[in-house]
Amino acid sequence: MSKPSFLTQRVFSISQLIVLTAVFITLFANMSFFSNVLRVYPLSLKNGVFLISLGAVSILAQIFLYSIFSYRLIVKPALIFFLLVSSLIGYFMDQYGIVIDEDMINNILKTDPGEIRDLTNLKLLLYVVFLGILPSLVVLRLKLNFDSDIKEIFNRLKLVFASIAILLVVTLPLSAQYASFLREHQSLRFYFNPSFAVYSTVSFIAPALKNPTLTFRNIGKDAEIPKADINRELVIMVVGETARADHFSLNGYARETNPLLAREKIINFPDFWSCGTSTAASLPCMFSKQTRKQYDRRTANSTDNLLDILNRASVSVLWRDNNSSSKGVADRIANEDFKTPDNNPVCDVECRDVGMLANLQNYIDKRGQGDILIVLHQMGNHGPAYYKRYPQAFRKFTPTCDTNELSNCSSQQLINSFDNAILYTDYFLTEVIKLLKQNDDRFETVMFYASDHGESLGENGIYLHGLPYFLAPDTQKHVPALMWFGKNSDAERLKNIDTKKLTPLSHDNIFSTILGLFEINSGVYDSKLDILDVASEE
Numbered sequence: 001m002s003k004p005s006f007l008t009q010r011v012f013s014i015s016q017l018i019v020l021t022a023v024f025i026t027l028f029a030n031m032s033f034f035s036n037v038l039r040v041y042p043l044s045l046k047n048g049v050f051l052i053s054l055g056a057v058s059i060l061a062q063i064f065l066y067s068i069f070s071y072r073l074i075v076k077p078a079l080i081f082f083l084l085v086s087s088l089i090g091y092f093m094d095q096y097g098i099v100i101d102e103d104m105i106n107n108i109l110k111t112d113p114g115e116i117r118d119l120t121n122l123k124l125l126l127y128v129v130f131l132g133i134l135p136s137l138v139v140l141r142l143k144l145n146f147d148s149d150i151k152e153i154f155n156r157l158k159l160v161f162a163s164i165a166i167l168l169v170v171t172l173p174l175s176a177q178y179a180s181f182l183r184e185h186q187s188l189r190f191y192f193n194p195s196f197a198v199y200s201t202v203s204f205i206a207p208a209l210k211n212p213t214l215t216f217r218n219i220g221k222d223a224e225i226p227k228a229d230i231n232r233e234l235v236i237m238v239v240g241e242t243a244r245a246d247h248f249s250l251n252g253y254a255r256e257t258n259p260l261l262a263r264e265k266i267i268n269f270p271d272f273w274s275c276g277t278s279t280a281a282s283l284p285c286m287f288s289k290q291t292r293k294q295y296d297r298r299t300a301n302s303t304d305n306l307l308d309i310l311n312r313a314s315v316s317v318l319w320r321d322n323n324s325s326s327k328g329v330a331d332r333i334a335n336e337d338f339k340t341p342d343n344n345p346v347c348d349v350e351c352r353d354v355g356m357l358a359n360l361q362n363y364i365d366k367r368g369q370g371d372i373l374i375v376l377h378q379m380g381n382h383g384p385a386y387y388k389r390y391p392q393a394f395r396k397f398t399p400t401c402d403t404n405e406l407s408n409c410s411s412q413q414l415i416n417s418f419d420n421a422i423l424y425t426d427y428f429l430t431e432v433i434k435l436l437k438q439n440d441d442r443f444e445t446v447m448f449y450a451s452d453h454g455e456s457l458g459e460n461g462i463y464l465h466g467l468p469y470f471l472a473p474d475t476q477k478h479v480p481a482l483m484w485f486g487k488n489s490d491a492e493r494l495k496n497i498d499t500k501k502l503t504p505l506s507h508d509n510i511f512s513t514i515l516g517l518f519e520i521n522s523g524v525y526d527s528k529l530d531i532l533d534v535a536s537e538e
């Protein structure tokens, strides 16, 4: 009578268990898929039939997937694995509107404990318990009937062929809708849970398996600083985190989020665009010779980047990191971790960006000669725990959202917290400028700031960042960027900047602009991409 006895007495076949799991995950862990489909195909009788058909496709895709793992000893662990993973993915898709594409797999592999802590909350736990752990316990307790190996192979073939037949039956009569789905709305398939994540994982791993040893390529070996350049350059590049262009008052945001920068002589770039929509995608691209259109993660990671080239041209290059890591960019140069209180003297609930300036004067003083490039990788506005990203003194916009469970906050609270973190970046950047001013007599000083990507703050139900570039809203790609020049800077190079700064610019411009700042002559330098190149303006 009672449920446990049903579970323990009834004997299921492997095929039945596979189908049940696929149906469960489709019904309960695919809310994002169905809500996104409904946005494109609003509910009507015709669309309702299409929606049911798509649900069937999701089930069938999973049946194909799970059939691969249907051997007797591994079938239960495999299904439990997919239930747990689907519950996690379901949570992040429902809550933040993200999808698990190749870049997201890359992000997940490069995440750190702090990032995981910021994302863990009660709601996530409920998803995992109800959609992951409880159904897994049921799978664990079910009695399975195993036929002989030959029979099981035959059973699985039967299941797969039946699935193909059903697939044809549910898609062919709706071929017109499927044609439009595949042609115009194929991004909806990104929301199939867990099938798309599995597909992304395979596409992420496959190239590495095919060509495991991509030989490292040196480029820009001809790079050198001309003998005539006797002025010493001191450039600080600040890699921002998750800041949105439209939340900088320098870009016209109604709230004053840049009160301190507004007092400095800033060259602001209001039309600046990121290369990727996540840290792991943007960082290697920002420092690579490749433009966004050319960018390939594996090639970029196995080729000299801007820092390698400058380092070889005898510029002193230092990377200080208060974020997860340099994502491989600073692997071959001096690299210091400022997320630890051992190095960072300004830590409360977490280590602050401004702590990266500690002893930096000392570092500069120790370089007796030559040029210096310092990269500071900020914690910035890293979400969803924006409220952790600023000390109490910067809690100017209130009420704030003091939890990582974004759905518990009003959108205004969320924006307030986000803007307070921008306010802290405003302070941090002016502290960087202060340090450069102290060195103005000895160096040509420059600060270059650009955020790695933007952020969604709940517009259309989307939060955080990391959507595939073509699908991502502008808020994830339109980033704040600006420059500051010290009193010894080359006035000639800035003569066209007032018109140039208003043109569309992007992370593509960083590589050659910084090479240009150091007056490097090299075949890898492209004057067309150098924001400060005067000749190409004519």
Ligand SMILES: [Zn+2]
Pocket: 241, 242, 278, 279, 280, 452, 453
């Ligand atoms: Zn980032």
